[in-house]
Amino acid sequence: MRYVLLLRGINVGGRNKVVMAELRQAVADLGCVNVETYINSGNLFFDTEKELEEIVADFHDFFASHYPFVEAFSLLSAEDYATEVGQLPTWWEDGMARKDVLFYTDRSQKTLIEDWVSQLDLGEEIVHCGQKALYWGKYDEDSYLQTAYHKKLAHQVFYKSLTIRNHKTFVKLAEFLEK
Numbered sequence: 209m210r211y212v213l214l215l216r217g218i219n220v221g222g223r224n225k226v227v228m229a230e231l232r233q234a235v236a237d238l239g240c241v242n243v244e245t246y247i248n249s250g251n252l253f254f255d256t257e258k259e260l261e262e263i264v265a266d267f268h269d270f271f272a273s274h275y276p277f278v279e280a281f282s283l284l285s286a287e288d289y290a291t292e293v294g295q296l297p298t299w300w301e302d303g304m305a306r307k308d309v310l311f312y313t314d315r316s317q318k319t320l321i322e323d324w325v326s327q328l329d330l331g332e333e334i335v336h337c338g339q340k341a342l343y344w345g346k347y348d349e350d351s352y353l354q355t356a357y358h359k360k361l362a363h364q365v366f367y368k369s370l371t372i373r374n375h376k377t378f379v380k381l382a383e384f385l386e387k
Contacts, residue, residue: 209257210242210286210385213267214311215250215278216371224277226250234274238266242387246380250281251373253384260285280313282371284340286385293382296343297336305349307375308357310342314369321366328356342370 218226228245231252235243240254256263264283271278284292300307312318322337332351336343344357352358361367373381 210253210255210387211263212284212286212289212381212385213250213252213254214282214284214313214371214373214381215252216280216282216313216368218250218275218278219248224275226275226278234270238270244384244387246384247377249373249377250371251377251381251384253387280369280371282311282313282340284311288340289382289385292338292340295338299334299345300336300343302345304345304347306346306352307378308344309373309375309378310344310370311340311373312342312369313371314366317366317369321364321370324364324366328360330356333357 215226218224228248232243232245235252235254239258240256242253242255244253245251246253258266260283267281267283271281312321321342325335325337325342328335332346332348333355334345334347346352346355346357
């Protein structure tokens with residue numbers, strides 16, 4: 209089965225450096241095949257016949273011993289990803305100033321996050337709560353610095369349980385998963 213592993217907080221501002229070629233080889237050494245990466249921000253694709261729980265355990269052990277700063281990641285099968293895409297609201301296809309996908313790395317935080325979002329005054333923003341991620345759209349670029357997304361999200365206790373990708377990357381991830 210094909211998977212995508214989305215790492216949080218690597219190669220940001222010169223910190224938490226992970227060389228993608230080394231990561232690809234290490235994941236291949238774990239028994240995964242067709243290992244690929246997309247850009248330098250921790251988007252890793254691979255095929256394996258292992259069960260999900262075993263994959264998660266392998267990656268937790270691997271990161272603890274090789275990259276201890278990788279404390280959070282999101283793992284989705286190609287099937288999960290396709291299901292999530294198929295359930296997106298129609299506004300997701302609208303032209304917007306910005307669209308971001310906030311993948312859960314700790315599903316136990318999902319209800320807390322959704323409750324927090326439901327209490328926001330979104331104004332020029334719109335949010336869809338998916339099973340694997342939040343989908344956040346911003347209509348007006350001029351007001352971006354005043355949005356709840358920009359001003360409030362990073363200050364929340366659960367922020368570190370999200371790994372964020374922009375719309376362009378989200379689309380590219382789907383392409384890699386279809387290979």
